[in-house]
Amino acid sequence: MELQLARSYYPTGTNGMLFYKSNFICFTIELPWLNNEPKRSCIPEGRYQLFIRYSLRHHTHFLIEDVPGRSLVLIHPANDALKELKGFIAPVMSLAAPGKGYQSVMALQKIKDLMPWFVSHETLSQPERITVFITIKSN
Numbered sequence: 001m002e003l004q005l006a007r008s009y010y011p012t013g014t015n016g017m018l019f020y021k022s023n024f025i026c027f028t029i030e031l032p033w034l035n036n037e038p039k040r041s042c043i044p045e046g047r048y049q050l051f052i053r054y055s056l057r058h059h060t061h062f063l064i065e066d067v068p069g070r071s072l073v074l075i076h077p078a079n080d081a082l083k084e085l086k087g088f089i090a091p092v093m094s095l096a097a098p099g100k101g102y103q104s105v106m107a108l109q110k111i112k113d114l115m116p117w118f119v120s121h122e123t124l125s126q127p128e129r130i131t132v133f134i135t136i137k138s139n
Contacts, residue, residue, distance in 0.1 A: 001115065003134040005089070007045070009033050013081045013099015014042045017139070018091060020114055026091045026107035029081045029099050036069055039086040043067045043136070050075070050132040061108065064089070064134065075111075075134075077104035 005028060007016040016028035034041035043064065051063040053074070061076040070087065078084035079092060081099035091108050092101025101107075115132070 001132045003111075003132065005134055005136045006139040007042075007136060008139045010098035013097070015095055015098055015101075016089075016136075018111070025114065026093055026110050027095050027101055029078070029085075029090050029092055029095070029101045031081050031085055031087060031099065038070055041087055042089075043070060043073055043087060045136045045138065047133055047135045050134060060112070062111075062132075075108070077108050079104050 001020070003025075004019045005016045006019070007014050007028075007030075009032065011032055013032055014030040016030070018025045018028055030042035031040060032042065036044050044067070048067060049065045051065060052060065053063040054060050058074065058076040061074055064073040064075065067073045074088045076088060076090060078088070078090035079101055081090065084090070090101070090104050091111055093103035093107045093110075095101050
């Protein structure tokens with residue numbers, strides 16, 4: 001499974017559109033591009049493999065593997081990149097401004113619903129490898 005994220009960069013945040021097989025899934029929000037500075041910048045464009053992950057804070061979400069110079073990069077719900085993200089990606093149903101959106105939990109569920117094999121892992125303590133990739137490019 002291959003997801004595509006087409007980004008637009010702004011000084012106060014990064015907005016994107018997430019697709020699967022050319023079909024729009026949802027929007028995304030991220031921090032602005034600041035040369036991949038950990039916890040302050042969105043991640044570099046490229047192709048990354050995803051893991052299913054569970055935490056008490058974000059429940060079931062995704063881990064993005066092998067981001068250059070970074071560790072523990074996530075896709076999880078958030079509606080304001082500057083206030084809630086540390087270099088991660090948040091899916092949202094609609095955009096409000098650069099790096100801001102609405103209904104993030106619903107958008108993450110839309111991504112999960114695309115994956116027929118996806119089972120909620122409420123007790124998952126370790127990431128589970130899945131064959132899902134995300135390719136991130138400029139819009």
